[in-house]
Amino acid sequence: MPSKAGTTRLVIVESPAKAKTISGYLGPGYVVEASFGHVRDLPRNAADVPAKYKGEPWARLGVDVDNGFHALYVVSADRKQQISKLMKLAKEVDEIFLATDEDREGEAIAWHLVETLKPKVPVKRMVFHEITKPAIQAAVANPREIDRDLVDAQEARRILDRLYGYEVSPVLWKKVMPKLSAGRVQSVATRIVVERERQRMAFRTAEYWDILATLAVANAGEGPRTFNATLVALNGDRIATGKDFEPTTGKVKPGAGVVHLDEGGARGLAARLEGRPFTVTRVEEKPYRRRPYAPFITSTLQQEAARKLRLSSQQTMRTAQRLYENGYITYMRTDSVNLSETAISAARRQIVELYGERSVPPEPRRYTGKVKNAQEAHEAIRPAGDNFRTPGEVAKELSAEEFKLYELIWRRTIASQMTDAVGSSVSVRIRAVSTSQEEADFGATGKTITDPGFLRAYVESSDDENAEAEDAERRLPTLVKDQPLTADELAAQGHHTQPPSRYTEASLVKALEELGIGRPSTYASIMQTIQDRGYVTKRGQAMIPTFLAFAVIGLMERHYPRLIDYDFTATMENELDEIAGGDHAAVDFLTAFYFGSSNGAGDQGIARSGGLKKLVTENLSEIDARSVNSIPLFTDDDGREVVVRVGRYGPYLQRELPGGEQPTPAASGDGEEGGAQGDRAPIPEGLAPDELTPEKVHELFLGGSGERKLGDDPATGEPIVLKSGRFGPYVSSGERKSSLLRSQTPDSLTLEQALKLLSLPRLVGVAPDGVEVFANNGRYGPYVKQGEEFRSLESEEQMFTVSLDEALALLAAPKARGRRAAAPPLREMGVDPLTEKPLVIKDGRFGPYVTDGEFNASLRRGQTPEALSIEEASEMLAEKRAKGPAPKKKAAAKKAPAKKAVAKKATATKKTAAASKSTAAKKATTAKATTTAAKKTPAKKAAPRKATTSTE
Secondary structure (H helix, E strand, O other), X not given: OOOOOOOOEEEEEOXXXXXXXXXXXXXOOEEEEEOOOOOEEOOOOHHHOOHHHOOOOOOOOOEEOOOOOEXXXXXXXXXXXXXXXXXXXXXXXXXXXXXXXOOHHHHHHHHHHHHHHOOOOOEEEOOOOEXXXXXXXXXXXXXXXXXXXXXXXHHHHHHHHHHHHHHHHHHHHHHOOOOOOOOOOHHHHHHHHHHHHHHHHHOOOOEEEEEEEEEEOOOOOOOOOEEXXXXXXXXXXXXXXXXXXXXXXXXXXXXXXXXXXXXXXHHHHHHHHOOOOEEEEEEEEEEEEEOOOOOEOHHHHHHHHHHHHOOOHHHHHHHXXXXXXXXXXEOOOOOOOOOOHHHHHHHHHHHHHHXXXXXXXXOOOOOOOOOOOOOOOOXXXXXXXXXXXXXXXXXXHOOHHHHHHHHHHHHHHHHOOOOOEEEEEEEEEEXXXXXXXOEEEEEEEEEEEEEOHHHHOOOOOOOOOOOOOOXXXXXXXXXXXXXXXXXXXXXXXEEEOOOOOOOEHHHHHHHHHHHOOOOOOOHHHHHHHHHHOOOEEEEOXXXXXXHHHHHHHHHHHHHOHHHHOHHHHHHHHHHHHHHHOOOOOHHHHHHHHHHOOOOOOOOHHHHHOOHHHHHHHHOHHHOOHXXXXXXXXXEOOXXXXXXXXXXXXXXXXXXXXXXXXXXXXXXXXXXXXXOOXXXXXXXXXXXXXXXXXXXXXXXXHHHOOOXXXXXXXXXXXXXXXXXXXXXXXXXXEOOEEEEOOOOOOOOXXXXXXXXXXXXXXXXXXXXXXXXXXXXXXXXXXXXXXXXXXXEEOOOOOHHHHOOHHHHHHHHHOOOOOOOOOOOOOXXXXXXXXXXXXXXXXXXXXXXXXXXXXXXXXXXXXOOOOOOOOXXXXXXXXXXXXXXXXXXXXXXXXXXXXXXXXXXHHHXXXXXXXXXXXXXXXXXXXXXXXXXXXXXXXXXXXXXXXOOOOOOO
16 A cells, blocks of 8 residues: 655554554555664662663662552663664654554553654554554554554553562562562462462272173164163262262262262172173153354464364464464464454355365354453454465465464354254163172263264363264164163273373463453563472473472462452452453552552552552561462371471472470581481472372482481491482392382381392302302393293292202203293373373383383383373373483494594484484475465564563
């Protein structure tokens, strides 16, 4: 769109990528330049404060709290060159159009540009929600003024976060550890993760059983002949399921009125039902209908990209930013589910083209947002333009990651305007009477989809990996009341209750959204911040709080509970919304929060306590650093309290000395309070808080400074000590060491057993040919050895009892040809949600372990093959995967000449490179086939909006 004759306009956007795209849509007379995000902000440190303000008492904050909360803004050093360039351009043009993003932050950037550039020419604000030629031309033709209410709301948010962070963080430095930070949203997000881990730590598993019946009909017709039904009631009382147990005790909830079957009860009942007739007692059929999902908003896009594409929040937003700036999707920071009339028409036209007339409902669908405190006025995230491009049409233009995200957005948008999925659901009850006259009721459900509707285009994923997909069908035979059935099989099956799943980035964003905390533009940065601050680590997709997070949240819960209260934080968002709507003054809001003034808005709980300033200064002396840095775990069998201490060098375990005595500070060895020798133990890196079970703690004390002396060797006089090493517990005496057998435990090990272990390898005798025969324990179990010949023993006890004749007979027998048949797995778990490889639990030399065929992870203390969840298994393998494969031991070889060694090394390097190249090529081919992207082009670099120093 050409500008008026003789008129030159400067259009300022935020990123160079956006500038490049927009400049192509504007005619001559327009100069498009980027601001590179924020141009100025509150000073980050004392060096940023201009000289004339350094003596001011409020300079540290960057906010004059006594003068209407006037903010001191400074241009960051890395923006000064660009600002000079924009100032020069501003003097050469007739008009300036500020085309920053259409949200509060974008509005604030536009205002900062005006304040910084101080232009002498007219300034207008142009807004758009997609970067297409029609949208840009419409924005130029319909400019508006800067919305000061939106600017005030964003400035109030920035100042609020500065006050919160700069006043509360020093408390953490003094009482927990230097260089920590607190933030209005980051602290609440950390609290949510910590509370979930506390629930996991308090969780006690329960075992319950039921019966799975495979039932058959006599004349199935066209339907299936057999189907599965589960025992649901016995003599009229419901069979206990996972929801009937207390999570902290593992016992049935009081008043549940259920029958709790154990293994013996379930197997016995199954036996008494064998051969008994089964009869259908009830058949209920209902229509099934499922409405489409609303189009994406920021949070739901992050959630689904995490579930389907395994992208972090940051990765999702970076990829979406590129798609937006290059004109493929609409603005990606939004909490609105609305679609424009143009978008609805485009979606309906494309549905007809791709799926037919029957897939379009008579009337367009309208959606109402469910997000608490939703305030942005954009459309939902959708493909850009008046005619949506299909994924196939853009495949050659996008990188693999961009293509997958575009396809996700396109499918969700199209599905949102399609017809409902319809079908029928059936609920069936079947009864059988056992030989003991027990009435056993079984239940089965079926679902048939007659018209998939929107499910043809899109099926939403779930945070529950075991949840059934929306488009899955469960077909049952045609059944009627009183119909006789026969049981082909009756299998007792055991279950274990599972602790609540850890949060992923996706589910944490969902939790924040439901609480009304944070905004679309902040979710990704919050996820990153709590990891960067050391409060949360990731194992696979799961977010695990550190003990540092426990200490920080414990301090705030005890001394500043209002500051991390969910309702309080959401209320502040409401008040910021009121400022944005022009219904309240920012100064009144900030005054109430900081000083406790009760006039106008502001949280009255904080106001009554005198405001934030008084709260953090007056309560400081009441905070006991030792107490807040101690996380209680449990009391051991000797009545000693076991706690985790957060020290300057990391977390460690500590327990009271016998008799309740406490060690003196000097005894700790590093200057920290508490922890005498023998009373503390380090916590291995990567160990999650919920993995500190009493068994694991005992092992850590044993292997740390709490090793246990079993006695003295009567032959040598040397002490025999029980220790814990990298590969588990072992006994040691002088130079001799021996691992415990699989049948032994550290708690019950006696001096006599230790002496037997230290006798290994045991000399069984000398063969007639003069060669000694030994019995020993090895990687693959107990064995006897003569020279280079080995034979396995059937049991560990045989190592100490096998005679020379027996050993020679074993050694004389021919060695078994080939490898022994692999034992069947203990359990088949299903597919790893991260790698999509099948997971199984096997029994190994050192106990049960989970494997995906490439990586193995031993089950930890307290974990059983039956109770291990697919999520926990995935986390364990992800941790192993992150460490990489174990280094292989080099076989002893004759020393080769230097030149040959170099040649071999070079050859090996070439082979490795070739293999890597081949693997990469295969992966690329697979990704290409999956996404139908025919050609991968380099992603266009975008200048992301520079993060402010907000501690939100």
